[in-house]
Amino acid sequence: MPDTKKKFEKKGSRGMDEIAKTLFAPIYPVIAENLIQKFGITTGTCVDLGSGPASLSIAVARQSYLTVIALDYSRDMHEAAERNINEAGLSERIRLLCGDVHAIPLDDDSADLIISRGSMFFWDDIHTAFREIYRILKPGGKTYIGGGFGNKDLRDEIATAMIKKNPDWEEFNRKNISPENVERFRTMLDEIGVPDYEIILGDEGFWIVISKKEPGAL
Ligand code: SAM
Numbered sequence: 234m235p236d237t238k239k240k241f242e243k244k245g246s247r248g249m250d251e252i253a254k255t256l257f258a259p260i261y262p263v264i265a266e267n268l269i270q271k272f273g274i275t276t277g278t279c280v281d282l283g284s285g286p287a288s289l290s291i292a293v294a295r296q297s298y299l300t301v302i303a304l305d306y307s308r309d310m311h312e313a314a315e316r317n318i319n320e321a322g323l324s325e326r327i328r329l330l331c332g333d334v335h336a337i338p339l340d341d342d343s344a345d346l347i348i349s350r351g352s353m354f355f356w357d358d359i360h361t362a363f364r365e366i367y368r369i370l371k372p373g374g375k376t377y378i379g380g381g382f383g384n385k386d387l388r389d390e391i392a393t394a395m396i397k398k399n400p401d402w403e404e405f406n407r408k409n410i411s412p413e414n415v416e417r418f419r420t421m422l423d424e425i426g427v428p429d430y431e432i433i434l435g436d437e438g439f440w441i442v443i444s445k446k447e448p449g450a451l
Contacts (some may be wrong), residue, residue, distance in 0.1 A: 381438010
């Protein structure tokens with residue numbers, strides 16, 4: 234098993250579930266609100282890539298009428314996600330899908346909204362992953378893929394607590410949002426020929442917004 238995947242099994246999945254329910258808990262409703270307000274997409278299918286314990290999937294389902302597909306390649310994460318979804322009473326609205334972002338087991342043009350938080354920094358081959366994302370995105374759809382904590386206050390509060398917990402976290406976070414990393418994603422999007430995208434880098438986080446035009450639209 235590749236090292237990155239091992240990180241999210243057993244102890245790793247328990248740690249992520251724990252932090253998502255405590256320190257990170259306030260960020261998910263804020264991120265959901267940010268993206269729903271930005272795009273106004275409230276119905277159809279939303280795919281959450283690298284959904285982990287499904288906290289963002291749950292927040293999006295609560296604030297919209299979207300049906301959410303929570304995709305992750307870690308079965309342990311899915312076990313935690315299943316418990317959380319059931320506790321939230323959302324098992325009719327959120328479906329778990331075991332899969333890898335490098336070969337997404339979904340049809341072309343099938344997702345109205347594709348979201349992902351804190352996962353893309355672990356993907357082995359971002360060109361393949363984003364080709365897959367563009368393939369499953371419905372014309373008229375949007376993506377909100379990246380990382381962040383929703384707003385400045387939450388970011389500052391979480392950064393202070395995370396650095397206390399794990400001094401390596403500061404460097405990991407700094408690298409993720411560094412100009413070189415942003416450039417790496419921009420270059421990749423240009424190389425795979427995504428015609429319409431925007432990169433957000435600010436208090437809400439680092440997010441890649443891809444728009445797929447309706448056929449025939451200018
Ligand atoms: N999105 C969740 C959140 O913000 O609470 C979880 C974030 S956790 C840091 C990263 C997640 O991405 C893990 O659940 C991991 O299993 C998943 N992941 C990483 N690489 C993946 C891949 N190639 N395919 C599917 N899932 C992946």
